[in-house]
Amino acid sequence: DTAVSQTPKYLVTQMGNDKSIKCEQNLGHDTMYWYKQDSKKFLKIMFSYNNKELIINETVPNRFSPKSPDKAHLNLHINSLELGDSAVYFCASSQSRPEDTQYFGPGTRLTVL
Amino acid sequence: GEDVEQSLFLSVREGDSSVINCTYTDSSSTYLYWYKQEPGAGLQLLTYIFSNMDMKQDQRLTVLLNKKDKHLSLRIADTQTGDSAIYFCAEMGQAGTALIFGKGTTLSVSS
Numbered sequence: 001d002t003a004v005s006q007t008p009k010y011l012v013t014q015m016g017n018d019k020s021i022k023c024e025q026n027l028g029h030d031t032m033y034w035y036k037q038d039s040k041k042f043l044k045i046m047f048s049y050n051n052k053e054l055i056i057n058e059t060v061p062n063r064f065s066p067k068s069p070d071k072a073h074l075n076l077h078i079n080s081l082e083l084g085d086s087a088v089y090f091c092a093s094s095q096s097r098p099e100d101t102q103y104f105g106p107g108t109r110l111t112v113l
Numbered sequence: 114g115e116d117v118e119q120s121l122f123l124s125v126r127e128g129d130s131s132v133i134n135c136t137y138t139d140s141s142s143t144y145l146y147w148y149k150q151e152p153g154a155g156l157q158l159l160t161y162i163f164s165n166m167d168m169k170q171d172q173r174l175t176v177l178l179n180k181k182d183k184h185l186s187l188r189i190a191d192t193q194t195g196d197s198a199i200y201f202c203a204e205m206g207q208a209g210t211a212l213i214f215g216k217g218t219t220l221s222v223s224s
Binding site for chain 2: 033040043045056106
């Protein structure tokens with residue numbers, strides 16, 4: 001029973017392309033997140049959605065656009081991919097309270113050539 | 114601003130205790146967390162501590178919190194080779210629900 005799943009697990013693409021990463025959670029959580037982990041393993045929040053509404057949007061290029069069709073899904077669309085976008089992208093989910101545990105997906109390794 | 118600092122590497126022998134240290138800057142943080150990331154895998158929550166606690170023990174794991182110094186530590190007793198991973202300290206950011214992570218401590222356990 002996968003709690004937070006992401007597809008694809010690996011994504012290799014050329015500079016300039018547009019790609020999407022999908023995330024789904026079956027935990028009934030209200031809040032979903034996208035984090036980026038760079039090549040040095042540094043993890044940083046990108047976006048947070050609560051009940052399909054954007055509540056955190058850190059300083060990321062507007063080429064990145066999250067889309068939440070429903071509470072269980074938060075997809076990440078990236079336009080005009082650049083070399084620096086290469087990273088591992090983690091989706092996570094939790095209930096709304098700060099003390100609620102965030103559960104992470106397995107990650108999507110994006111490589112831009 | 115919010116910042117979480119950790120040493121980057123720790124090397125121990127199997128059977129020894131490991132202590133991973135972390136400092137944070139946001140004194141209003143109510144929860145502090147330790148996550149583990151094995152190679153090629155996602156993040157797994159190990160444990161967390163509420164800011165009004167000094168210590169929390171969970172089997173081989175002991176978390177110590179010094180709120181005055183904003184210092185958090187994770188002690189792993191009887192460290193095993195399977196404990197080799199990156200350990201991330203995290204605090205809840207002021208934005209509400211996003212986690213602010215440290216840079217991670219790579220724990221290497223030799224037999």
